[in-house]
Amino acid sequence: MRIRINAQKAHCNRTPSRGRGYGAVKYAQANIRKIMLFSLAVFCLIPAVLVLSGTIISRYELGQCLEPLSSGAEGFITWKFLPVYPTFEHYARVLFYTPQFFVVFWNSIKIAVLILLGQLLLAVPAAWAFAVYRFRFRNVLFTLYVVLMLMPFQVTMLSNYLVLDGLHLINTHGAIILPAVFSTFPVFLIYRGFCALPESIIDAARVDGAGEWTIFWRIGLPLASNGILSAMVLGFLEYWNLMEQPLAFLEDKSLWPLSLYLPEIHLDQAGYSFVASVITLIPPVFVFLIGQEYLERGIVASALKE
Amino acid sequence: MRATKKRQKIFGSKNAWIWFLLPSGIGVLIFVCLPFLDVVRRSFLTVVTQEWVGIHNYQLIFNNQAFLLAVKNTLRFTVICLPILIGLGLFLAVQLSRLRKIQFLKSCFLFPMAMPAAAIVLVWRMVFSKQGFLNLLLDSLRLVPESGPVDYMSTEAAFWVLVFSYVWKNLGYTIVLWLAGIFSIPADILDAARVDGANERQCFWQVIFPNLKGTLYTITVLSFLNSFKVFREAYLVAGSYPHESMYLLQHLFNNWFVNLELDKMAAAAVCVGVVLFLFILLLQKFWDKAV
Numbered sequence: 001m002r003i004r005i006n007a008q009k010a011h012c013n014r015t016p017s018r019g020r021g022y023g024a025v026k027y028a029q030a031n032i033r034k035i036m037l038f039s040l041a042v043f044c045l046i047p048a049v050l051v052l053s054g055t056i057i058s059r060y061e062l063g064q065c066l067e068p069l070s071s072g073a074e075g076f077i078t079w080k081f082l083p084v085y086p087t088f089e090h091y092a093r094v095l096f097y098t099p100q101f102f103v104v105f106w107n108s109i110k111i112a113v114l115i116l117l118g119q120l121l122l123a124v125p126a127a128w129a130f131a132v133y134r135f136r137f138r139n140v141l142f143t144l145y146v147v148l149m150l151m152p153f154q155v156t157m158l159s160n161y162l163v164l165d166g167l168h169l170i171n172t173h174g175a176i177i178l179p180a181v182f183s184t185f186p187v188f189l190i191y192r193g194f195c196a197l198p199e200s201i202i203d204a205a206r207v208d209g210a211g212e213w214t215i216f217w218r219i220g221l222p223l224a225s226n227g228i229l230s231a232m233v234l235g236f237l238e239y240w241n242l243m244e245q246p247l248a249f250l251e252d253k254s255l256w257p258l259s260l261y262l263p264e265i266h267l268d269q270a271g272y273s274f275v276a277s278v279i280t281l282i283p284p285v286f287v288f289l290i291g292q293e294y295l296e297r298g299i300v301a302s303a304l305k306e
Numbered sequence: 307m308r309a310t311k312k313r314q315k316i317f318g319s320k321n322a323w324i325w326f327l328l329p330s331g332i333g334v335l336i337f338v339c340l341p342f343l344d345v346v347r348r349s350f351l352t353v354v355t356q357e358w359v360g361i362h363n364y365q366l367i368f369n370n371q372a373f374l375l376a377v378k379n380t381l382r383f384t385v386i387c388l389p390i391l392i393g394l395g396l397f398l399a400v401q402l403s404r405l406r407k408i409q410f411l412k413s414c415f416l417f418p419m420a421m422p423a424a425a426i427v428l429v430w431r432m433v434f435s436k437q438g439f440l441n442l443l444l445d446s447l448r449l450v451p452e453s454g455p456v457d458y459m460s461t462e463a464a465f466w467v468l469v470f471s472y473v474w475k476n477l478g479y480t481i482v483l484w485l486a487g488i489f490s491i492p493a494d495i496l497d498a499a500r501v502d503g504a505n506e507r508q509c510f511w512q513v514i515f516p517n518l519k520g521t522l523y524t525i526t527v528l529s530f531l532n533s534f535k536v537f538r539e540a541y542l543v544a545g546s547y548p549h550e551s552m553y554l555l556q557h558l559f560n561n562w563f564v565n566l567e568l569d570k571m572a573a574a575a576v577c578v579g580v581v582l583f584l585f586i587l588l589l590q591k592f593w594d595k596a597v
Binding site (some may be wrong): 019030033034036037038040041042044045046047050051056066068069076077079120121122123125126128129130133135136141144145147148150151153154155156157158159160161162163179181182184187212213216237240241243244247248256258259260261262263267270273274277278281283285287288292295296299300302 | 322325331338343344401402410415416417418425426428429430445479483486527538541555556559572579586
């Protein structure tokens with residue numbers, strides 16, 4: 001803020017003509033705005049850059065850099081964005097010598113993909129029901145869905161546990177997947193997509209003799225694919241990052257997803273940890289890059305009131 | 307012929323919703339609604355013997371030091387974080403809305419959303435520990451206190467690390483929501499205001515801001531509920547029993563769960579659920595009034 005005021009003053013002193021001075025101030029303001037936004041944006045990316053650069057630093061150099069952290073000695077850690085001897089040893093170690101990593105990676109994939117598939121099967125029809133039909137208790141049910149969507153895991157943790165225990169699913173992947181499949185958040189998101197359908201189209205299809213299922217399959221699904229993709233992108237970022245549920249319901253470490261496995265890696269193996277982090281980052285970043293449009297739409301849709 | 311008629315009755319356009327909603331509805335009923343009622347019932351019982359104890363469990367948690375501390379910290383976290391996040395998000399969104407090409411910047415701000423908490427932990431340790439980058443920076447600026455560099459993880463400052471990490475992660479989300487709100491304001495209103503001689507500041511306070519009240523409601527609700535997910539970072543960085551300044555309700559629930567103190571947990575789940583429910587309704591009521 002202060003910088004901007006100073007810039008304004010400077011310009012006022014230099015340009016006596018008010019019109020031109022005003023333009024220059026605006027120009028300066030616009031530049032300052034750009035610089036501020038860009039530096040903040042870059043700031044958001046720094047952690048990723050740190051992780052990425054850490055993967056090619058050799059074990060020895062990393063040990064030196066992070067020495068104060070592990071030994072608790074005085075002094076500060078150092079960092080080399082471009083190491084003296086770049087190496088791929090950590091990548092090789094993760095990819096070729098640690099079968100355990102693949103088990104965990106596979107767990108993560110399995111959990112996220114199965115949850116999303118289940119949600120697709122259940123949430124899309126449910127959203128269709130809410131968007132197209134007017135029935136008794138519709139508003140009550142819909143409010144219930146919205147409230148459930150907004151409840152944090154901690155509130156439903158015990159309820160989840162009671163059911164899962166009853167079904168003997170504790171300490172299996174089912175304990176993570178099943179409750180998440182019935183999450184009401186995607187219903188809400190996809191519902192927003194269906195609401196954009198003009199009612200006249202559906203009525204026209206009915207007049208032409210199309211069955212309810214045909215209307216859903218032929219008209220609803222293609223037109224609401226944006227909402228569905230939004231739900232999938234947001235869902236993937238969420239379920240890839242899932243921690244609370246596996247922490248509570250999975251004891252067996254071989255069942256853990258990446259989100260629990262990564263923090264277990266000791267600081268001595270920082271290089272390994274960096275590479276594991278980068279590999280963990282790849283799927284969500286990939287989804288993020290190809291699905292950013294849908295991600296933004298999903299965020300916006302999740303915020304709209306009925 | 308009769309068969310098709312019967313078929314029409316069940317699959318007819320009036321009742322078809324049942325078939326679409328049924329699979330999801332049954333799941334929600336079995337996995338969420340019924341067990342939550344069971345939790346409500348259990349909150350009045352003892353764990354082992356299942357005896358009726360009335361509101362004893364509720365009395366228990368409201369006299370429990372850990373519960374009170376967790377509630378206090380969670381409230382403090384929310385009260386501090388939400389204004390920072392919402393205000394900063396609005397400020398940046400307004401700045402962004404004045405630029406022409408913002409896709410790249412938006413991507414940068416959204417990117418932390420895609421960073422799994424687990425991949426960040428090591429970075430946070432490198433930045434915030436006693437020998438970390440933050441202290442290195444302060445040292446080079448000669449701002450280190452005389453008592454020596456602070457370990458941000460195991461002192462009072464841990465709370466602020468959490469605040470930072472929450473804002474860092476959710477800023478993009480908030481900016482996208484604000485931007486959607488800002489861009490949904492019809493351009494003619496703004497143009498009209500500018501023609502009438504309003505400057506940027508007046509435009510913002512007189513035109514843009516009053517039109518964003520609906521957005522404010524939704525951002526508040528979503529940010530509030532996302533604030534519960536900060537447990538991930540908190541847990542990863544500091545474990546089950548972090549510094550007491552960042553011992554949150556989420557830690558407490560987790561620890562009660564691990565120790566199988568299900569009676570307290572049931573009572574607390576009911577309390578938190580009811581409070582959140584009321585909070586959502588209250589905000590919605592304000593919003594309805596405002597719009």
